[in-house]
Amino acid sequence: MPPDSAADSPPMLAPRFPAPRAPRRAAGPAYAALDLGTNNCRLLVAAPAPDGFRVLDSFSRIVRLGEGLHQTGALCEDAMARALEALHACAERLRRRPVRGLRAIATEACRRARNGGDFLARVRAETGLPIETIGTREEAELALESCAPLLAGAGRRALLFDIGGGSTELAWVRLGSGGPPELIGYASLPVGVVSLAERFGAAGFDADGFEAMVTDVRARLSEFEAVHCIAHEVRLGGVRLLGTSGTVTTLAGVVLGLERYSRPRIDGTVLSREAAAAALATLRDLGREGLRQHPCVGPDRVDFVLPGCAIYAAIQRAWPAPDVVVADRGLREGILLRMMRADRALRTAPRPGVP
Numbered sequence: 001m002p003p004d005s006a007a008d009s010p011p012m013l014a015p016r017f018p019a020p021r022a023p024r025r026a027a028g029p030a031y032a033a034l035d036l037g038t039n040n041c042r043l044l045v046a047a048p049a050p051d052g053f054r055v056l057d058s059f060s061r062i063v064r065l066g067e068g069l070h071q072t073g074a075l076c077e078d079a080m081a082r083a084l085e086a087l088h089a090c091a092e093r094l095r096r097r098p099v100r101g102l103r104a105i106a107t108e109a110c111r112r113a114r115n116g117g118d119f120l121a122r123v124r125a126e127t128g129l130p131i132e133t134i135g136t137r138e139e140a141e142l143a144l145e146s147c148a149p150l151l152a153g154a155g156r157r158a159l160l161f162d163i164g165g166g167s168t169e170l171a172w173v174r175l176g177s178g179g180p181p182e183l184i185g186y187a188s189l190p191v192g193v194v195s196l197a198e199r200f201g202a203a204g205f206d207a208d209g210f211e212a213m214v215t216d217v218r219a220r221l222s223e224f225e226a227v228h229c230i231a232h233e234v235r236l237g238g239v240r241l242l243g244t245s246g247t248v249t250t251l252a253g254v255v256l257g258l259e260r261y262s263r264p265r266i267d268g269t270v271l272s273r274e275a276a277a278a279a280l281a282t283l284r285d286l287g288r289e290g291l292r293q294h295p296c297v298g299p300d301r302v303d304f305v306l307p308g309c310a311i312y313a314a315i316q317r318a319w320p321a322p323d324v325v326v327a328d329r330g331l332r333e334g335i336l337l338r339m340m341r342a343d344r345a346l347r348t349a350p351r352p353g354v355p
Contacts, residue, residue, distance in 0.1 A: 029047065029048075029099070029100035029101075030045055030046065030047050030056055030097060030098070030099045030100065031045070031046060031047070031048075031053075031099055031100060031101040031102070031336050031339050031340060031343075032044070032045045032046075032094055032099045032101070032102045032103075032336075033102075033103055033104075033105075033331070033332040033333075033335035033336045033339070034087075034090055034102070034103070034104035034105070034129065034131070034332070035105055035107070035330070035331045035332050035335075036063075036065065036083060036087070036104070036105070036106040036107070036109075036110070036131065037065070037106075037107050037108070037109065037164055037165050037166075038064075038065055038066035038069075038107065038108050038109040038164055038165025038166030038167070038192060038194050038195075039062060039063070039064055039065070039066065039164070039165030039166075039192075039193065039194050039304065040060060040061065040062055040063065040165070041059075041060070041061050041063045041065075041083060041086040041087060041090065042058075042059065042060045042061075042332055043057075043058065043059040043060075043090040043093065043094075043332075044057075044058050044332040044333070044336060045057040045058070045093070045094075045097060045099060046336050048340045048344070052149075052337070053336055053337070053340060056097070057093060057097060059086075059089065059090055059093060061086040061089070062300045062301070063079070063082040063083040063085075063086050064079055064082065064165075064194065065079050065080070065082070065083045065109045065110075065165075066079070066108070066109040066113075066165050066166045066192075066194045066195070067079040067194070067198075068198070069109055069112060069113055069166065069194075069195075070194075070195045070198050070199060071198070073112070073113065073114055074113050074114050074115045075109065075110075075113045075115055075116065075119055080119055080122075083119075083123075084122075084123065084126065084127075087123055087127050087129060087131075088126070088127055090127075090129065091127040091128060091129055094129075100343065101339040101340075101343060102129075102130065103130075103335050103339060104129045104130055104131040104132070105131065105132060105133070105134045105331065105335070106120060106131055106132070106133045106134070107133070107134065107139055107164065107166075107167070107331070108164060108165070108166035108167040108188070108190075108192065109165070109166050110133045111133055111135075111136075112166065112190070116133065117133075120132070120133065136167075136169065136186065136187075136188035137186055139162075139169055139188070139331065140160075140169050140170075140171040140183065140186035140188075141183060141186075141334070142330075142331045142334030142335060142338070143160060143162050143169060143171065143244055143330055143331060143334060144160055144171050144173060144181060144183055144334070145333075145334035145337055145338065146244075146327075146329045146330055146331070146332075146333035146334035146337065147160060147242055147244055147327045147329060147330075148180055148181050150242060150267075150268055150325050150327055151173070151175055151181050151240065151242065151325070154175055154240040154242075154325070155175060155176070155237075155238035155239060155240050156174075156175055156176055156233075156238035156239065157172070157173060157174060157175060157230075157233055157238060157239045157240070158172075158173040158175055158181065158239065158240045158241070158242055159171070159172055159173070159230060159239065159240075159241050159242070159315075159319060159321070160173060160242045160243075160244070161241070161242070161243050161244075161245075161315055162243075162244050162245055162330060163192065163193060163243070163245035163246075163247045163248070163308050163311045163312065164192045164193070164245065165192045165193055165194040165195075165304075166190070166192045166194055166195055167188050167189060167190055167191065167192050168188070168189040168191055168192055168217075168311055169186070169187075169188050169189075170186060170187045170188075170189065170221075170224055171183055171185075171186045172184045172185040172186070172224075172228050172230065175240075184228070185224070185227060185228050187223070187224045189217070189220045189221070191216070191217055191220060191311070192307075192311075193246075193247070193304035193305075193307040193308045193311070194304065194307075196213055196216075196217075196307035196310065196311070197303045197304055197307045200212065200213055200307070204306050204307055204310070205287065205288060205306060210284065210306060210309075210310055213306075213307060213310035213311075214310045214313045214314045214317070215314075217310060217311050217314035217315075218314040218317060218318060220314075221314060221315065221318045225318060225319075230318075230319050231318065231319055234319050234320060234321050239319070239321050240321060240323070240324075240325060241315070241316075241319065241321045241323070241324040241325065242324065242325040242327060243312065243324055243325070243326060243327065244327040244328075244329060244330045245308065245330075246301065246304075246305075246308065247305070247308030247309060247311065247312050248271075248276075248312065248324065248326045248327075249261075249266050249296075249326055249328050250283070250296050250297060250301075250305060250308075251271065251276050251279040251280060251283075251309075251312070251326070252266045252269045252271060252279075252326040253266060253295075253296030254279035254282055254283060254294075254296060255269075255271055255275045255276070255278070255279045256269070258295065258296060259295055260295050261295065261296055263328045266326055266328050267326070267327060267328040267329060268325070268326070268327070269325075269326045270323050270324070270325050270326070271323060271324050271326060272322065272323050273316065273320065273321070273322055273323060273324070276312075276316070276324055277316075280309050280312065280313060283297075283305060283306065283309055284306065284309065288302055291305055291306075
């Protein structure tokens with residue numbers, strides 16, 4: 001565990017958004033969403049519930065599909081083999097639990113790799129999963145859909161960021177119009193925890209290397225800032241940062257002093273800027289071995305935590321909002337909500353000739 005600075009003074013936490021209470025039973029059929037990212041393969045199976053959905057099954061495995069992609073421009077055989085093994089496991093779970101709807105998506109690694117299309121054709125042939133690559137706008141829209149409940153009453157604007165393995169997605173959002181959050185602009189930066197880790201390597205663990213990562217990412221934010229003038233909006237007030245990624249959930253775990261990861265405690269937590277900065281400093285001070293042993297990090301993520309922290313630090317320096325909402329939800333949840341809503345609309349739509 002890191003030094004327990006929280007033992008001397010309470011962590012600087014804003015009130016948490018209450019987690020919605022799921023009913024004990026959820027009526028209706030099951031739906032499944034699969035997200036194959038640059039670093040992870042994740043499956044979520046759920047059934048509709050009055051306030052969203054009830055999770056029936058989940059699967060997550062680090063596959064590092066984007067390993068070496070920055071250098072070669074292609075997915076390597078070892079990475080594809082790891083991803084295929086995880087996808088076969090997902091397909092087997094789905095064979096045991098039939099679903100009404102399934103959507104399987106791939107993101108940045110398969111978008112960028114010159115053999116990404118061939119790999120997905122192989123996935124479809126070997127597993128039967130109808131996997132497809134989605135574009136950056138849809139990726140931003142799905143993340144916003146899943147996180148919208150956490151933005152209720154949050155102010156005038158929100159900046160949603162998703163720090164992924166191969167890219168970082170930004171969504172600039174209008175709030176408070178009486179309807180759902182509205183996407184004003186979005187961007188996909190071609191930098192994520194895997195690509196930064198491969199570029200900077202061990203240098204990212206020392207002070208100069210970490211600052212070099214922050215500087216690199218900060219420069220990439222300038223175009224989005226020039227278009228939307230977010231820093232000015234932050235100075236005016238009423239702008240909320242919302243992060244959905246392993247980086248921000250790890251920062252929340254450190255602030256809360258968790259001995260093991262707990263989604264109910266993490267999802268919806270609001271961290272003050274000072275609390276998040278203190279947690280980031282704690283992670284940097286741990287070093288590789290300390291990160292490996294930390295219950296919210298572990299050996300599989302030790303190389304990716306500080307690159308993620310560098311991306312977060314760049315975002316916070318560019319747009320120093322007073323706090324950040326932490327979301328343990330993302331593309332899979334957005335896919336499920338969309339599928340359930342579309343199916344419900346189809347089933348309740350009036351049929352021709354039926355009064």
